[in-house]
Amino acid sequence: MSAYQQQLSPAAPVAESGPADAAVRWPVLFLLASSILWLLAGSVLALIAAIKLHTPGFLADCEFLTYGRVHPAALNAFAYGWGVNAGLAVALWLMARLSRATLPGGGLLIVAGAFWNLGVKLGVLGILAGWSTSVPWLEMPHQVVPLLLVAYALAAAWVVGALRHGSSPRLYVSQWWLLVALFSFPWLWATAEAMLFFGPVRGTVQAIVAAWFAHGFLLLWFTPVALAIMYYLLPKLLGKPIRAYHLASFGFWAYVACAGWAGASRLLGAPVPAWTQAAGTVASLMLLAPLGVIAVNLFGTLFNGGMAALARSNVLRFVGMAALFFVLALLRYAMMSLGAGTAIQLSWFAAASDYVVLYGVFSFAVFGAVYYLMPRLVRRAWPYASLIHAHFVCSALGFILAGVALSLGGLKQAAELSRGVPFAEVTAHTMPALQLATVGGLILLVGHLVFAFHFVKLAFCPCVRARAAAAPVPAELLRTAPELEAAS
Amino acid sequence: MSSIPSHYDPCLEPAAASDDSIQRVHGRLLSDKPQPEPGGFAYGPLMLLGFMSGLILFCCIYLVHNRGGFDPLVYNGHIDPKAASGLPVELTVPEMIAKGQSLYSVTCIQCHGAAGLGQPGAFPPLAGSDWVNGSEERVVRVVLHGLKDPITVKGEQFTSSNKMPALANPPYTYKDTQISYVLTYVRQAFGNTSGPIMPAKVTEIRAASADRKSEWTQAELPAN
Amino acid sequence: MNRATVIFFGAFFALTLSWAGLLLSNVRSYGVLAPYFDDTENKAYPSQVPGLAARGAQVYADLGCAYCHTQQVRGGEPSADLARKWGGRESYGRDYIREERVLLGDLRVGPDLRNFGVRAPAAAELYLHLYSPTTVVPGSTMPAHRFLFATRQIAGQPSPFALDRAKVAVPAGSEVVPTERAQVLVAYLMGLHDGYDYPEEKQKNTPPKKAGEKKPETHTPEAPKK
Secondary structure, three states: OHHHHHHOOOOOOOOOOHHHHHHHHHHHHHHHHHHHHHHHHHHHHHHHHHHHHHOOOOOOOOHHHOHHHHHHHHHHHHHHHHHHHHHHHHHHHHHHHHHOOOOOOHHHHHHHHHHHHHHHHHHHHHHHHHHOOOOOOOOOOHHHHHHHHHHHHHHHHHHHHHHHHOOOOOOOHHHHHHHHHHHHHHHHHHHHHHHHHHOOOOOOHHHHHHHHHHHHHHHHHHHHHHHHHHHHHHHHHHOOOOOOHHHHHHHHHHHHHHHHHHHHHHHOOOOOOHHHHHHHHHHHHHOHHHHHHHHHHHHHHHHHOOHHHHHHOHHHHHHHHHHHHHHHHHHHHHHHHOOOOOHHHHOHHHHHHHHHHHHHHHHHHHHHHHHHHHHHHHOOOOOOHHHHHHHHHHHHHHHHHHHHHHHHHHHHHHHHHHHOOOHHHHHHHHHHHHHHHHHHHHHHHHHHHHHHHHHHHHHOOHHHHHHHHHOOOOHHHHOOOOOOOOOO | OOOOOOOOOOOOOOOOOOHHHHHHHHHHHHHOOOOOOOOOOOHHHHHHHHHHHHHHHHHHHHHHHHOHHHOOOOOOOOOOHHHHHOOOOOEEHHHHHHHHHHHHHHHOHHHHOOOOOOEOOOEOOOOOOHHHHOOHHHHHHHHHHOEEOOEEEOOEEEOOOOEEOOOOOOOOOOOHHHHHHHHHHHHHOOOOOOOOOOHHHHHHHHHHOOOOOOOEOHHHOOOO | OOHHHHHHHHHHHHHHHHHHHHHHHHHHHOOOOOOEEEOOOOEEEOOOOOHHHHHHHHHHHHOOHHHOOOOOOOOOOOOOOOOOOOOOOOOOHHHHOOOOOOOOOOOOOOOOOOOHHHHOOOHHHHHHHHHOHHHHOOOOOOOOOHHHEEEEEOOOOOOOOOOOOOOOOOOOOEEEEEOHHHHHHHHHHHOOOOOOOOHHHHHHHOOOOOOOOOOOOEEOOOOOOO
């Protein structure tokens, strides 16, 4: 930090948001570094699980790596390890920036992050060791959850504090979305844990609780963080205001109002009351209204800014993909919620829809944000433009390959399941999709390795640091950014 | 694109707008909404309104068709519970017989036997018995309130002190449905071929002989 | 009240509404379903889960069986569950009220297990299925659960549970026996059966008869007690 303080001498030009970035530098770096470790761990575990689906003999004699354990371990490493760590890191940075907050207490944030990571580690190891609850998205043994909630509350409280004590008088749309994400996740999680494990409700109400949580986690934590990033980075990189911004607040409120109910649509056809299923369908369909508004906001801005920008900016490409996947995800949920009676809810198509939110929307947006924020945090440029590009290609290619394979395979599986095709044939017909998904997972892992390598190189590699220390800070990082164009 | 420097460094991603101006300009956009040109329409909000109305209409129709009467026990939304609840709970005769069999094997089997043959001299047979296969009224009364020896079944005299117990009384306290099931079973089992006895019939007979306290005798129950 | 507070309370209100609407209302209305007492049979349904099976349910959860196997039979028109003989009727909420943890499952990689007890083979065959799935079902992608079995020297009498030597490779003088976890898991699987049709649910979930369809001879029992 001392080098940075030298640069802050009165004579040196001050980069915009320099003080805010500096205040969160170490917590954000810590959270991002741990999230990337989790990303790698999750990718490896997910790859093992994917291989097991078509080659069950692979590592079959390891009890702790049996599919029923390695799959939830991968999911939890991804959701709580990568997702929440990275989401908090980006939320921290974005909130500090947009609020111009230079709040002290970064050390506390690192402690909170450390406890969070300890909790997730215990949880994932617990799943592998056989303490899994088997409730999708809530597999971590419930004993670690109080620790995790306290750690999360510390971090989230800091972010909200940054908003309160920041000097910026205006609230931007990204901050709305961050607030919703930060608040909804603990609310959903604590309630679901309490209703499932600490004082379990009876019968299939448990399934409703689990569906409410799973959908809420996806639509009220992952998606809002991604939307906050998109709403910020598009004007930031394009220099154009959000298109039809006056509608953004309608989109926001309509989304928040419907998202909590949409979870019931996961239970279409399950033994839960018919009206509950219908409520889920209605909410999933009503989400199309905010979807339209948000899509006009995001794509209107993107097209307004010119497609030429997409060609040269990796960040915009990541963010554009995330916006595309956001539209796709909500359309898929709406479509599935109308498939009453078909087996689509029990097919790979449904699983792939969740992955679209988790990876396509959230991870793509976070990758974009990390590529933008890291040079500003460490005040060095990324070492290799080609690696950023390689990461984008791997992520896009791997995810689209796996996603398309699982979606088409899932549609076929659903059709055959409800047509009464003999089960062995259904299994055989799904194999190609699962094999392609493994190939996709492998490409994703390569992309994540590139990303991790590049991150370590930028943040921690001594030679890069030495070279950067010798050279002046890039002019771009010291430049005062221009004004946003006022006309839309 | 004037705001973006001509040299674009993809390793730095230059910002094209300052945070402060982003918030300032958008804050202004929020307060002054775009005004349509004089004589023109704002098509955006109009389309949004139309889309929303269509969506709400569709959702309402969907909810009405799939709500299942908001009944927590209806799992299939396509079934109108109003139409379904008008229907009685229907047991088919085979279902009645199945239930009757399980009742028989608990209560009746000790005396009348698994094959309905009874025990000569002690308990009368049910297979081929005119008591069982005869008048519905008579057999229901026997089961409701019991029967005292001496009686004659299939030409054999039973004069032991055994009594048929009243199943309507404790410790049996059979309900009308249970009597109906067990009799329907007995009238179809052991080679018997008589028709089922519906619970409504049992209810009717129970009401008619409500003041009966002791077992019937053969003399009180004529065969027709 | 500034905008951040509005957003905070707005989000709180929206979430609370969905919680009350979806969860609280269901907890109060059908989360309190009681077992149904059948007068005729003098038994309450669903039956109590035996202790061995309850421990098996824990093994089912810790091994994550529910990621590939659902436990919900679906009725309705395009569903083939009933035609597949996965159950005699669609599953009702009441079927699950005795279960400590309800694992409906959300993906059918393998067949539904809700009524597996009805079609379950003999225990010996089920052990073999767990030990080496492809021996029993060629082409199965179910993982082998060898870790639920122990290979040990035969001392004295061979175990009655030992796997068939003709079907699995066992070193001479040894036998493969299921561990206690395998035994409770098998007890759980063999007990999976929703055999009882609740009159009230049956009445409310049977579509009305089409006009002209001949009604079988039926009668109306007394209305089921709440």
